[in-house]
Amino acid sequence: MREIYLAFLGALPWVGVLLAPWGPWRVREVLDSKADPQPVDLSDITVLIPARNEAVTVQPMLRALDAQGTGMKIVLIDDQSDDDTIQFARAATQNLQIVSVHALPAGWSGKLWALEQGYRYVYTPFTLLLDADIDLGPGILAALRGRMQHDNLALVSLMASLRMQSFWERLLMPAFIYFFKLLYPFHFSNTLHCRRVAAAAGGCVLLRTRVLEEIGGFHSLRDALIDDCALAGRVKWLGYRTWVGLTHSVRSLRAYDDLAGIWNMVARSAFTQLHYSIIRLLACTAIFVIAFWIPPAALMLPDAAVRMVAATTLGAMMLSYLPTLRFYSRSPAWALAMPLIGTLYLAMTWTSALRYWYGQGSSWKDRVYTKTVDSGSS
Secondary structure (H helix, E strand, O other), X not given: OXXXXXXXXXXXXXXXXXXXXXXXXXXXXXXXXXXXXXOOEXXXXXXXXXXXXXXXXXXXXXXXXXXXXXXXXXXXXXXXXXXXXXXXXXXXXXXXXXXXXXXXXXXXOHHHHHHHHHHOOOOOOEEEEEOOOEEEOOOHHHHHHHHHHHOOXXXXXXXXXXXXXXXXXXXXXXXXXXXXXXXXXXXXXXXXXXXXXXXXXXXXXXXXHHHHHHOOHHHHHOOOOOHHHHHHHHHHHOOOOEEEXXXXXXXXXXXXXXXXXHHHHHHXXXXXXXXXXXXXXXXXXXXXXXXXXXXXXXXXXXXXXXXXXXXXXXXXXXXXXXXXXXXXXXXXXXXXXXXXXXXXXXXXXXXXXXHHHOOOOEEEOOEEEOOOOOOOOO
């Protein structure tokens, strides 16, 4: 009868996920633009766009941004690009100020150093932080500002819809967002009283400039690799409200056509999420083994009661993933791959830890960061 206890152990994580009062598996925090948005005045917004070798995506990104409205100030910070990023950017729009980044000083991440350079040119009430691979749907910037003003928020952020065209993107990208929501429950992140949980999606963040000044600008975040959550954490600790949600109106143009690209993207910061703690890594490993390995293994055992518990557990596992798949118009059949997906993400996390222990650090855009940094939230 030991097998039945093992089967029930495998069920515990999914019972917890499904019955948690805050519903981390549900898709409730959503913001999209109207079907037929009207032209709006955006002269109270300055857009900061750090760009390093983004020739593939910078033109469609800027054209979509230009179509959001009139009057906004766009600052593109060239982070020592050695491709055609700047030429393509100039060809995309005339409403553009280009700032060149000085040499990266010690103790700074590249993106935050670039934003610090652009921050000097912000004189508007609102600042939009936008990655150079983000495509904004019509009217979404006005919708973001409207949400901020209506709910008296200091920071609003939207998790971009990730590209889901290649096999590996379809397998792993919806799960990336699913796991992010489990790690940083949006319900708690969007609640002022829970200051220990703070989340933002760095590709698209709108915040009040005075609040950015109050936290000390980007200098206060200078070594954070998970800079979006660190920013949201600083804002919440000052007593301001933040909001993060999902959307169809903000899309990432970055392609991950093979497993290696996604693997490196996750491994870049996975161990940082665990605060470089071996205890947290082992706890994470135990949870993933219990949640993703025990149920399918128990399904292979001869005892009928064990198989019934295992089948019910696998059903609960897939049920928790269905809202995310449905939101991104993915087939429910992808939920059958959850044990494989969980195993791959656990392996990516261990890759992140091994690279850290071997002194390889986190790498992004041909830069390697070896300094221990805080993710900015628990």
